[in-house]
Amino acid sequence: NAGVTQTPKFQVLKTGQSMTLQCAQDMNHNSMYWYRQDPGMGLRLIYYSASEGTTDKGEVPNGYNVSRLNKREFSLRLESAAPSQTSVYFCASLFSGVGQPQHFGDGTRLSIL
Amino acid sequence: AQKVTQAQTEISVVEKEDVTLDCVYETRDTTYYLFWYKQPPSGELVFLIRRNSFDEQNEISGRYSWNFQKSTSSFNFTITASQVVDSAVYFCALRRSFGNEKLTFGTGTRLTIIP
Numbered sequence: 001n002a003g004v005t006q007t008p009k010f011q012v013l014k015t016g017q018s019m020t021l022q023c024a025q026d027m028n029h030n031s032m033y034w035y036r037q038d039p040g041m042g043l044r045l046i047y048y049s050a051s052e053g054t055t056d057k058g059e060v061p062n063g064y065n066v067s068r069l070n071k072r073e074f075s076l077r078l079e080s081a082a083p084s085q086t087s088v089y090f091c092a093s094l095f096s097g098v099g100q101p102q103h104f105g106d107g108t109r110l111s112i113l
Numbered sequence: 114a115q116k117v118t119q120a121q122t123e124i125s126v127v128e129k130e131d132v133t134l135d136c137v138y139e140t141r142d143t144t145y146y147l148f149w150y151k152q153p154p155s156g157e158l159v160f161l162i163r164r165n166s167f168d169e170q171n172e173i174s175g176r177y178s179w180n181f182q183k184s185t186s187s188f189n190f191t192i193t194a195s196q197v198v199d200s201a202v203y204f205c206a207l208r209r210s211f212g213n214e215k216l217t218f219g220t221g222t223r224l225t226i227i228p
Contacts, residue, residue: 031214040122042204042218050213058215090158096214099146099165104158 002026006091006105013081013112021076021108023091031094032074033102034058034066036087043090049074050096081112115140117207119219126195127227134190134222136205142166144210147181147188152202152221161203164188166210192224200226 007022025032030051035043035058045058049068063085065077074093078085088109092102116139126132138147149161162172164181172179176193192199202223206216 033215035216035218040220042117042220043216044218045215048213048215056213088156092216094214099163099210101148101160101163102214102216103160104150106157109156 004091004093004103004105006089006108008108009106010109011111013078013110015081015083015112017081019078019081019110021078021089021091021110022073023075023105024073025091025093025103026072027093027095027103028071029093029095029103030071031096032068033092033094034064034074034076035090035092036060036085037090037107038087046076046089083112086110086112115142115145115207115209115217117205117217117219119203119205119222121222122220123223123225125225125227128197129194131191131193132195132224134192134203134205134224136188136190136219138186138188138205138207140186140207140209142209146208146210148206148208148216149179149188149190150204150206152204154201158204161190195224195226197226197228200224 004025033048034046047066049055052071091105094102118137145166147164151159180189202221205219
């Protein structure tokens, strides 16, 4: 059972480089989310997609873009990476409307030098 | 706006002791869900429990128990007879029962069980 798969698991970038974090789920969930986790701050929502074809900003969207490629895949793009984007990124998915918990991927640890 | 407060940043206890992790939340919604997640040193997030705001019954699952008190907006988590494998960061989270269903997380409590 794959669940939510994130790639890559680790990445080091230089300031100004671009990168796309990939997320795919095989649970037929309609909603997908991107969070970032910083020390002492818990997880904060970057963007979410309530259904295929829709995306909305979360709490900390600046510097990021997202694409809901299809029902399974939700990617997060950093167009011009900055050191402040050094973080651990988690993707999550959910079958909405029935009170189920979000299922999380294992995270992507991203360092911007 | 929703808010979750986990005032205990770090807790250390000796193995086999009981430990309670506190969670206080704020919301204007009348219906909502509360969650606890565990993040072990390996980094993944493990779902532990979901509680509907309508259901104030306490829940026990093995050595874990949860005390939900709507009157004080608290959803505390107790580990009985702690074990080294319980060492992790624990997050409390809040979610609306309608709308975009995004999670609002607390800042987490790092629990260390000393053998």
